Amino acid sequence: MNRAASRALLVFALAAAPWAQAAAPASGPAPGAIDAAVRATVERYKLPGIAVGVIEDGKVVYARGYGETVAGSGDPVTTRTLFKIASNSKAMTASVLARLVQQGRLRWDDPVVKHLPQFAMHDPWVTRHMTVSDLLVHNSGLPEGGGDLMLWPEPNLFTRDDIVGGLRYIRPAYGFRAGYAYDNLLYVVAGQVAAAAGGASYEELVRRELFQPLGLDGCRVGEFGLAAAGSVAQPHTREGARNIAMRRDGATVPAIASAPAGGIRCSLDDMLAWAGNWLAPNDAQKAWLGDAQRAELWKARTPMPISAQRKRWDGTHYYAYAYGFRLADADGAWTVSHTGTLGGMYSMMMLLPDRRSGFVLMINGDGDRARSMLGEVLLKLFTAPEKSLGVAGYADALAKPPAGAAAPAKPKLPDVAARKPVPASEMRAWLGTWRDPWFGDVRLCPAGDGVEWRSLKSPKMHGRVAALDGRYLLHWDDIAVDIDAWLDFSGSGDARRLRMAKLDPEGDFSSDYEDLDFVRVGACD
Structure with a gap:
């Protein structure tokens, strides 16, 4: 069987999966159980703030904020507090495109070059054949997180x-179309396709085609004034026993290029309204997006790998990416979901369409494990309460491997504190301006008693070069900016090259240094 036929058969099988119509438990989660789970999560992970909302049978049965927008500020998180929803923005971008398809302004199978003639991938054949649909489903061939350094750190x-x-x-x-690797850049391209087909900027389209008709009055995209937005959660990192606010917003929050992939902010009230539109749409919402395009958004497009944890906890048999949503079975129930992760902000929207129920959670701190654990606890309240391990059980499971399983091997990382500054005289052959064809220019030049690496187009990315374990290490001036990186030089004269690699090879894929390939193009002067 060829790949296309195999993929079509898989998509058909997922759409017809018998568990999609499985009977759901008759009773929903009790507010007291939700509150207890959230409080235990906050205590276990020492979160600065969190907002949680639950929908049961089409009605909001729980919505509450906990903690503070900025640790120690006394400013409470409420249901109106804005959070960065990060990659939960992708479903909104896909929905704007669905609106344009419904209006006849574009088709899902349109070649991207029809709307963006300047668009090109590395392979000319792929350039000609990539469709609007392909932009949304993470099967383009791009490496995982490829090009993310053009998006983050922001602005x-x-x-x-x-x-x-x-x-x-x-x-x-x-x-x-031969596999799955999560990418962000093509959602930015999708936003540009929407702008070209819709005759307005991406930001204006989101406001016009989504926020206004669905009444998402608190959501923000593009530039906005911080004071006028009201309560706005700030991201935090954990330092010892303290939550420290980082990357705080200025008085004017700028528009960012990454918005179609992960740059929208919404409150819990807005996200519950957004979720309700999918779970129990009223007549106006059905007119906003009809059944045909709703079905298109939730068709399985790209199979995704199923982790051992997901199999163990939820008995998952299938996992696939649709248009801005992830589809899976959990305890025999059909789920539609997505998560968002963006430097000190974590979110999750989980929908159980067959029982018109679901939940939303948003965290403004180091919340990776907290999101996974609380998401599982809340999911089990709907799908299999008798199987739940509870907050402590799931948190413990995330902290250590299951019985009988070996802990995954972790690379031994060098002690960054042992690094030694490198004088400019030692790096004379490598000083100058270096250029990568997609990331642009960086300057590697003397600064004080050492050498500074500075990006011209990503101003937050600057740091000092040091020696560590016989290699050059780039240590960022603000460690919250990115993961430290190795610098590897080669060649001579006009053939000098600079490659980079993450100090921690298992670090966030958005620190995609390995895709950079610099050549020296000039001196420091």
Whole structure:
């Protein structure tokens, strides 16, 4: 069987899966159980703030904020507090495109170049054949997180046109439509396709086609004034026993190129209204997006790997990406979900369409494990309360491998504190301006008694070069900016090259240094 036929058979099988119509437990979660789980989560992980809402049979039965927008400020998180929803923005971008398809302004199978003639991937054949649909389903061949350094840390000077133009220089990691690797850049391209087809900027389209008709009055996209937005949660990192606010907003929050992939902010009230539109749409919401396009958004498109943990906890048999949503079975129930992760902000929206129920949670701290654990506890309240391990059980399971299983091998990382500054005289052969075709120019030049690495288009990315274990290490001036990186030089004269790699090879894939390939193009002067 060829790949196309195999993929079509899998999609059909997922759509017809018998568990999609499985009977759900008759009773929903009690507010007291929800509150107890959230409080225990906050205590276990020492979260600065969290907002949690639950929908049962189409009605909001629980909505509450806990903690503070900024640790120690006394400013409480409420149901109106804005959070960065990060990659939960993807479903909103896909929905804007669905609106344009419904209006006849574009088709899912339109070639991208029909709307963006300047669009190009590394392979010309892929350029010609990539469709609007392909932009949304993470099977393009791009490496995981490829090009994310053009998006984060934010804000930066990369435009969406820069991103569209840079794609052609990012080498594929696998064949087009031959696998799954999560990417963000193509959602930015999708936003540009929407703008071209819709005759307005991405931000204006989101407000016009989504926020206004669905009454998501608190959501923000693009530039906005912090004071006028009301309560706004700030991201935090954990330092010892303290939550420290980081990457705090200024008086004016700027528009960011990454918005279609992960740049929208919403309150819990807004996210519950958004979730309700999918679970129990009223007549106006059905007119906003009809059954045909709702079905298109929730068709399984790209199979995703199923983790051992997901199999163990939920008995999951299938897991697939749709248009901005993830589809899976859990305890025999059909789920539609997504998560969001963005430097000190974590979110989750989990829907159980067959029982018109679901939940939303948003955290403004180091909340990776907290999100996974609380998400599982809340899911089990709907699908299999008798199987739940509870907050302590799931938290303990995340902290250690299951009985009989070996802990995954972790690379031994060098002690960054042992690094030694490198004088400019030692790096004379490597000083100058270096250029990567998609990331642009960086300057590696003397600064004080050492050498500084500084990006021209990502101003927050600057740090000092040090020596560690016989290699050059780039240590960021603000460690919250990114993961430290190795610098590897080669060649001589006009053939000098600079490659980079994460100090921690298992670090966040958005620190995609390995895709960079710098050549020296000039001196420091």
